[in-house]
Amino acid sequence: MASSKTITVEVDDVSYTDDVEPRLLLVQYLRERLGKTGTLVGCDTTNCGACTVHLDGVSVKSCTMLAVQADGHQVTTIEGMATDGRLAPLQEAFHQCHALQCGFCTPGMIMQSASLLTENPHPSEQEIRDGLEGNLCRCTGYQNIVAAVRSVADGTVYGDSGVSTTVGETETAGVS
Amino acid sequence: MTATTEVGGTGASRPEVGKARLRKEDRHLVTGRSRFTDNMVLPGMLHLAMVRSPFAHAKITAVDTAAAKSSPGVVAVLTGADVAGEQGSVPNVWPITPEQKGPDHPSIAVDEVAFAGEVVAVIVARTAAAARDAVELVDVSYDELPVVMDLEEAFTDKVLAHTSLESNLSATWVFDSAEAGTGSSVQEAIDNAEVLIERTFYQQRLIPAFMEPRSIVVDPTGEQVTMWSSTQVPHIARLMVALTLGIPESKVRVIAPDVGGGFGGKLQVVPEEFITVMAARRTGKPCKYTETRSESLQAGHHGRAQVQRLKLAARKDGTVTGLSVNLLADMGAYLGLIGSGIPILGAFMYNGIYKFPAYRLECNNIFTNKAWTGAYRGAGRPEATFAVERMMDELATELGMDPLAVRETNWIRHEEFPFTTVAGLEYDTGNYEAATSKAVDHFDYEGLRAEQKRRRDANDPVQLGIGVSTFTEMCGLAPSRVLGALNYAAGGWEHAQVRVLPTGNIEVVTGTSPHGQGHETAWSQLVADKLGVPFENVEVLHGDTQISQRGLDTYGSRSLVVGGMAVLAAADKVIEKAKAVAAHLMEASEEDIEFVNGSFTVKGTEQSTAFGDVAFATFSAHNLPDGFEPNLDSDATFDPANFSYPHGTHLAAIEVDTETGHVGILKYVCVDDVGVVVNPLLVEGQVHGGLAQGIAQALYEEAVYDDAGTLVTGSFVDYLVPGAADLPHYITARTETPATSNQLGAKGVGEAGTIASTPAIVNGILDAVRHLGVKDIKMPCTPSRVWHALEEAKTTGGVR
Ligand code: FES
Ligand code: FES
Numbered sequence: 001m002a003s004s005k006t007i008t009v010e011v012d013d014v015s016y017t018d019d020v021e022p023r024l025l026l027v028q029y030l031r032e033r034l035g036k037t038g039t040l041v042g043c044d045t046t047n048c049g050a051c052t053v054h055l056d057g058v059s060v061k062s063c064t065m066l067a068v069q070a071d072g073h074q075v076t077t078i079e080g081m082a083t084d085g086r087l088a089p090l091q092e093a094f095h096q097c098h099a100l101q102c103g104f105c106t107p108g109m110i111m112q113s114a115s116l117l118t119e120n121p122h123p124s125e126q127e128i129r130d131g132l133e134g135n136l137c138r139c140t141g142y143q144n145i146v147a148a149v150r151s152v153a154d155g156t157v158y159g160d161s162g163v164s165t166t167v168g169e170t171e172t173a174g175v176s
Numbered sequence: 177m178t179a180t181t182e183v184g185g186t187g188a189s190r191p192e193v194g195k196a197r198l199r200k201e202d203r204h205l206v207t208g209r210s211r212f213t214d215n216m217v218l219p220g221m222l223h224l225a226m227v228r229s230p231f232a233h234a235k236i237t238a239v240d241t242a243a244a245k246s247s248p249g250v251v252a253v254l255t256g257a258d259v260a261g262e263q264g265s266v267p268n269v270w271p272i273t274p275e276q277k278g279p280d281h282p283s284i285a286v287d288e289v290a291f292a293g294e295v296v297a298v299i300v301a302r303t304a305a306a307a308r309d310a311v312e313l314v315d316v317s318y319d320e321l322p323v324v325m326d327l328e329e330a331f332t333d334k335v336l337a338h339t340s341l342e343s344n345l346s347a348t349w350v351f352d353s354a355e356a357g358t359g360s361s362v363q364e365a366i367d368n369a370e371v372l373i374e375r376t377f378y379q380q381r382l383i384p385a386f387m388e389p390r391s392i393v394v395d396p397t398g399e400q401v402t403m404w405s406s407t408q409v410p411h412i413a414r415l416m417v418a419l420t421l422g423i424p425e426s427k428v429r430v431i432a433p434d435v436g437g438g439f440g441g442k443l444q445v446v447p448e449e450f451i452t453v454m455a456a457r458r459t460g461k462p463c464k465y466t467e468t469r470s471e472s473l474q475a476g477h478h479g480r481a482q483v484q485r486l487k488l489a490a491r492k493d494g495t496v497t498g499l500s501v502n503l504l505a506d507m508g509a510y511l512g513l514i515g516s517g518i519p520i521l522g523a524f525m526y527n528g529i530y531k532f533p534a535y536r537l538e539c540n541n542i543f544t545n546k547a548w549t550g551a552y553r554g555a556g557r558p559e560a561t562f563a564v565e566r567m568m569d570e571l572a573t574e575l576g577m578d579p580l581a582v583r584e585t586n587w588i589r590h591e592e593f594p595f596t597t598v599a600g601l602e603y604d605t606g607n608y609e610a611a612t613s614k615a616v617d618h619f620d621y622e623g624l625r626a627e628q629k630r631r632r633d634a635n636d637p638v639q640l641g642i643g644v645s646t647f648t649e650m651c652g653l654a655p656s657r658v659l660g661a662l663n664y665a666a667g668g669w670e671h672a673q674v675r676v677l678p679t680g681n682i683e684v685v686t687g688t689s690p691h692g693q694g695h696e697t698a699w700s701q702l703v704a705d706k707l708g709v710p711f712e713n714v715e716v717l718h719g720d721t722q723i724s725q726r727g728l729d730t731y732g733s734r735s736l737v738v739g740g741m742a743v744l745a746a747a748d749k750v751i752e753k754a755k756a757v758a759a760h761l762m763e764a765s766e767e768d769i770e771f772v773n774g775s776f777t778v779k780g781t782e783q784s785t786a787f788g789d790v791a792f793a794t795f796s797a798h799n800l801p802d803g804f805e806p807n808l809d810s811d812a813t814f815d816p817a818n819f820s821y822p823h824g825t826h827l828a829a830i831e832v833d834t835e836t837g838h839v840g841i842l843k844y845v846c847v848d849d850v851g852v853v854v855n856p857l858l859v860e861g862q863v864h865g866g867l868a869q870g871i872a873q874a875l876y877e878e879a880v881y882d883d884a885g886t887l888v889t890g891s892f893v894d895y896l897v898p899g900a901a902d903l904p905h906y907i908t909a910r911t912e913t914p915a916t917s918n919q920l921g922a923k924g925v926g927e928a929g930t931i932a933s934t935p936a937i938v939n940g941i942l943d944a945v946r947h948l949g950v951k952d953i954k955m956p957c958t959p960s961r962v963w964h965a966l967e968e969a970k971t972t973g974g975v976r
């Protein structure tokens with residue numbers, strides 16, 4: 001086992017200096033060393049996106065990076081998204097559009113969606129779907145996730161909490 | 177028909193039931209404050225890693241653990257021999273026949289492994305990395321044995337999956353309508369058939385592939401063993417840990433915290449749970465095991481995996497006169513908890529929504545050298561629905577009828593309910609006409625048929641097909657008597673407790689155990705209406721056997737229709753108890769008290785007292801009726817008399833590129849009837865997720881093994897769980913015929929989308945290319961399979 005290396009990383013606006021083994025993955029560092037368990041691990045082949053965080057504002061899969069590669073960089077996790085107890089627009093949108101069920105993919109989905117909207121503030125439905133290609137969700141069938149991202153892009157996310165938003169062209173009230 | 181079913185006996189209005197309430201569950205999940213099992217850290221916690229067999233079938237001749245034991249950080253290494261006296265056999269609780277056979281199934285293999293991925297040794301170390309490092313150091317000597325991978329070949333017994341068994345056959349189960357007295361003889365129907373359709377369908381192996389890999393933490397410190405597990409079934413897991421490891425139930429507590437999806441995959445009590453308990457008890461330290469995705473795919477349970485041989489007899493006018501089904505069901509190497517019963521759950525649904533007069537099913541459960549099988553979303557019913565819906569399309573083709581017309585010729589008309597089917601089930605309510613006509617309207621059936629004709633006439637390289645699928649399923653897995661009659665070891669009731677806090681706030685304890693379905697929100701809505709308290713003032717507790725003391729957990733779309741009913745029944749008892757206190761406080765007689773909109777009122781007077789005041793008076797106990805115990809808490813157990821039968825009609829417009837074999841979904845419409853809806857948002861979410869999984873079976877997913885028994889699709893690189901760009905936009909709508917098997921009128925929704933969508937897609941693909949000579953395509957209908965089918969049709973004389 002190679003000797004450890006000292007790294008300094010700013011995570012969710014707090015600076016951390018730690019000795020880490022060179023082989024330690026960024027996601028392990030975040031979860032196991034910093035206790036940032038909002039970032040999750042769903043696979044071992046960089047396919048699921050559950051571990052997505054931002055590195056200097058750009059989404060990366062933290063299971064595919066070593067902690068030492070984050071040395072000197074800024075990391076934002078899902079835990080850094082809400083400010084002053086107020087949900088970030090995407091967090092609110094996921095809630096309002098019922099874009100999560102078990103919630104396991106959700107942190108990664110939100111981080112990836114945020115990155116997507118930074119790159120392309122007005123994506124089409126297809127662009128949203130393509131942009132989420134690296135993030136798997138087994139529960140929602142994606143339609144409401146797409147709607148959540150859409151609603152943030154359209155600026156319609158903040159509704160009357162507690163009342164359903166209409167999702168896509170889906171008809172929900174059909175009693176015959 | 178508008179739903180007017182009364183939820184409460186309270187005369188209360190129902191502001192909550194039917195409302196698209198946003199979820200209570202979401203906030204901690206969107207902010208990353210989740211409590212998934214792998215997030216847990218306990219003081220002194222040790223980590224487990226599994227040494228798994230690379231061979232699908234082999235004798236274990238030696239396990240040398242010396243090097244691993246001296247590896248840095250390793251605390252212990254366990255082998256099958258080490259725990260031989262302790263580990264019991266991993267249980268199966270569904271002996272479908274008294275003669276059912278199955279091999280002994282130790283959690284850690286002792287002298288033979290029967291599939292690749294079976295645990296042969298366990299590393300216990302101070303860190304997860306140290307445990308993984310030491311896996312490589314365990315030296316296991318194997319004598320390889322022949323493997324049997326193919327289901328049909330396994331049925332011949334030429335190669336045995338286990339040396340301890342004389343045959344690969346676990347059990348044969350037969351239903352015959354003539355013998356059961358529910359219908360006539362299938363053989364006669366076949367002998368006299370004007371049209372006979374014979375087909376064989378392959379239900380490929382699927383993997384539930386929940387996003388959260390299994391994780392287990394066991395704390396053995398203290399008097400009790402506490403297990404946190406990513407499970408759908410904490411109550412069943414507790415009982416199985418107790419029975420298998422010989423620990424009294426009272427010493428076992430199981431907690432299912434946030435659970436990242438299940439889909440039946442976590443309705444399995446797994447060797448790793450027993451192993452983690454054994455490791456924790458041996459070391460006296462908390463132990464954690466979290467599987468990797470590859471381990472999850474390789475050694476977690478799989479679903480479907482059946483060969484279905486069918487014969488459908490009919491008259492020339494399209495009336496079906498009988499259906500015979502011969503099933504081979506792949507159990508994998510071992511019988512899972514309920515794996516043996518999955519085909520039986522489907523056996524009752526091969527007649528679909530139809531009035532078949534004769535039906536026979538024979539099912540053979542077979543062992544192969546693969547991972548075991550068990551419930552996967554729909555469990556048996558998607559397989560049945562697929563087969564019957566494919567057969568209805570084949571019949572339509574044979575007779576030159578429209579696929580909807582063939583269905584209409586055979587379905588149960590809405591005025592005929594309740595209807596006892598040839599399989600012996602009593603369908604309580606339904607309206608297939610209404611759901612179908614609504615689907616047809618939303619879909620623009622006529623318009624798309626015209627477009628299909630246009631493309632055919634133009635010999636367009638991208639052909640259009642219309643996929644039709646109707647379905648019903650048997651939901652609300654409960655009636656304990658029925659389960660008993662099917663030899664299932666447990667009952668199917670559900671339990672709930674409603675606790676009234678001093679302020680009048682309510683705690684609901686449910687025996688169901690959600691993993692994404694939104695029980696906290698839905699149960700709050702039920703109780704808010706029933707007790708007339710605000711939605712926000714209801715707290716729902718679940719998934720901890722110490723809090724929720726009795727229950728049978730969540731699977732088979734049973735939570736609302738069985739568990740929700742238990743909640744309502746418990747709330748009814750709360751009202752009854754509170755009435756006595758209210759009467760006493762208002763000096764009235766109990767008979768004169770009415771409970772309306774959250775207050776107790778003396779009939780015919782203005783005198784009234786709020787629920788919260790009664791709650792506080794009960795808590796303070798200063799002035800209660802003589803002998804009244806100072807609490808309003810109540811519990812109830814609900815066991816319905818019948819299943820519930822949601823149904824629906826799904827229509828898919830499918831484009832097939834005849835040059836590349838690519839399949840696209842142009843439009844997808846589903847109309848589901850799930851009875852009374854408590855929360856349309858949750859229902860819609862369940863439908864979407866279900867559709868995704870059903871479409872995935874049709875187009876993408878398959879667990880593939882090579883001939884040596886290695887799972888080729890052992891990671892998300894090869895096992896194609898669809899992403900956002902692979903799935904269409906769904907158009908969903910509903911009709912509503914309330915169930916009569918429960919007071920709420922709900923039918924269950926979790927599996928609907930999955931069941932109906934697979935045949936809708938495959939029927940659509942075939943409808944697009946049948947005129948080119950393609951007769952069938954095996955699932956998943958990948959571009960390469962579709963292309964090959966088209967090429968083969970050309971050479972075998974299909975018209976082009
Ligand atoms: S855990 Fe990083 S992509 Fe799956
Ligand atoms: S919400 Fe469960 S995986 Fe996306």
